[in-house]
Amino acid sequence: xxxxxxxxxxxxxxxxxxxxxxxxxxxxxxxxxxxxxxxxxxxxxxxxxxxxxxxxxxxxxxxxxxxxxxxxxxxxxxxxxxxxxxxxxxxxxxxxxx
Amino acid sequence: xxxxxxxxxxxxxxxxxxxxxxxxxxxxxxxxxxxxxxxxxxxxxxxxxxxxxxxxxxxxxxxxxxxxxxxxxxxxxxxxxxxxxxxxxxxxxxxxxxxxxxxxxxxxxxxxxxxxxxxxxxxxxxxxxxxxxxxxxxxxxxxxxxxxxxxxxxxxxxxxxxxxxxxxxxxxxxxxxxxxxxxxxxxxxxxxxxxxxxxxxxxxxxxxxxxxxxxxxxxxxxxxxxxxxxxxxxxxxxxxxxxxxxxxxxxxxxxxxxxxxxxxxxxxxxxxxxxxxxxxxxxxxxxxxxxxxxxxxxxxxxxxxxxxxxxxxx
Numbered sequence: 191x192x193x194x195x196x197x198x199x200x201x202x203x204x205x206x207x208x209x210x211x212x213x214x215x216x217x218x219x220x221x222x223x224x225x226x227x228x229x230x231x232x233x234x235x236x237x238x239x240x241x242x243x244x245x246x247x248x249x250x251x252x253x254x255x256x257x258x259x260x261x262x263x264x265x266x267x268x269x270x271x272x273x274x275x276x277x278x279x280x281x282x283x284x285x286x287x288x
Numbered sequence: 289x290x291x292x293x294x295x296x297x298x299x300x301x302x303x304x305x306x307x308x309x310x311x312x313x314x315x316x317x318x319x320x321x322x323x324x325x326x327x328x329x330x331x332x333x334x335x336x337x338x339x340x341x342x343x344x345x346x347x348x349x350x351x352x353x354x355x356x357x358x359x360x361x362x363x364x365x366x367x368x369x370x371x372x373x374x375x376x377x378x379x380x381x382x383x384x385x386x387x388x389x390x391x392x393x394x395x396x397x398x399x400x401x402x403x404x405x406x407x408x409x410x411x412x413x414x415x416x417x418x419x420x421x422x423x424x425x426x427x428x429x430x431x432x433x434x435x436x437x438x439x440x441x442x443x444x445x446x447x448x449x450x451x452x453x454x455x456x457x458x459x460x461x462x463x464x465x466x467x468x469x470x471x472x473x474x475x476x477x478x479x480x481x482x483x484x485x486x487x488x489x490x491x492x493x494x495x496x497x498x499x500x501x502x503x504x505x506x507x508x509x510x511x512x513x514x515x516x517x518x519x520x521x522x523x524x525x526x527x528x529x530x531x532x533x534x535x536x537x538x539x540x541x542x543x544x545x546x547x548x549x550x551x552x553x554x555x556x557x558x559x560x561x562x563x564x565x566x567x568x569x570x571x572x573x574x575x576x577x578x579x580x581x582x583x584x585x586x587x588x589x590x591x592x593x594x595x596x597x598x599x600x601x602x
Contacts, residue, residue, distance in 0.1 A: 197589050198382045201373075218439070219373040221382065223585075223592040235369050238362070239446070258313050259290075 199223045201250040204232040206242035214246055303504050308434040311377040319503050323433050324378050328385045331371035332396035336570050338364045340404040341413060349407055356453050367443050374435040390575050398556060399482050401564030408461050408475035414454015416483040422447050423517050432504040462528040477533045481551040487514040489553060519545045
């Protein structure tokens with residue numbers, strides 16, 4: 191057994207685009223030592239059945255995330271603006287194509 | 289700052305509303321530890337589970353069978369990686385998990401400590417062992433921890449081919465020569481009870497079950513899943529003319545399920561605590577693979593380091 195800490199590479203997040211025109215969706219994460227290996231490991235781990243035509247890999251520590259504790263204040267500016275939604279406006283039934 | 293009690297109330301409320309818990313959410317320490325134990329052991333089971341089948345890759349009876357088995361074993365490796373990643377979101381490193389496996393501190397499914405003696409065993413593993421795993425994993429798709437749930441959804445999508453290829457092997461043998469049919473029956477005889485053990489000890493003796501249900505990590509108990517598995521599997525055996533090795537197996541109209549003989553729980557305890565037929569061999573193979581990969585990891589790290597410097601200089 192190793193007594194030294196064994197190096198397993200760093201953590202990368204994997205995003206897949208199934209077809210051109212579609213958004214990239216987070217698939218999961220992998221370990222790798224560099225960009226090239228990250229791409230190859232992402233391919234081998236997450237695309238064994240045609241799940242993607244393009245793969246993005248991003249070092250996990252480059253992802254900036256909002257925090258669940260701030261959910262109230264962070265999203266508050268949008269929460270009370272119901273007039274941003276089309277259903278806020280009353281349009282007579284006779285009006286078509288709107 | 290919210291107090292611990294307030295945070296706990298938010299957590300409970302999310303569970304009651306069937307919402308998911310995500311890595312950055314506050315969670316009770318016991319919930320975190322329960323998940324780390326369960327997910328890492330699930331990952332170890334996927335990885336160790338490659339070994340009994342890997343045993344037959346070079347001896348598969350046809351090129352088609354070999355291709356299928358290679359693809360299946362590769363999937364198991366992938367499933368282990370999904371699960372290790374999910375566990376890492378809880379704050380444990382991959383190193384720590386591998387150390388726990390290699391030192392024997394962490395368990396893996398007892399089923400993989402049984403030997404694969406004939407080609408029919410590969411059929412039995414796909415049909416029964418993967419069948420039992422799917423039953424468990426379908427339930428876990430709705431587990432309360434988001435990353436675990438997402439890994440399970442991905443795994444379930446891939447796993448159904450595993451069970452079907454196993455049943456196909458069994459079917460071909462069962463409909464073949466008398467010797468081939470006997471080989472299939474023998475595999476079913478040996479794998480039936482160890483498969484029933486996969487769902488874990490009876491509810492009355494399961495140390496972690498109550499917490500798992502309370503936290504919605506599991507949605508069904510060990511005994512419920514075991515009953516479901518028996519109900520589903522018996523007709524599949526009958527269809528290909530194989531006999532489930534249980535003299536007490538009988539349809540019970542009242543409960544709309546089979547009555548069946550429980551597995552030998554003493555054997556289960558022996559195997560899970562390290563004294564099954566193949567425990568030492570499995571662990572030795574894992575440690576050997578890990579240690580023989582060490583130079584690859586070191587070379588990759590050195591290459592990445594060197595490459596980084598070059599980029600900085602140019």
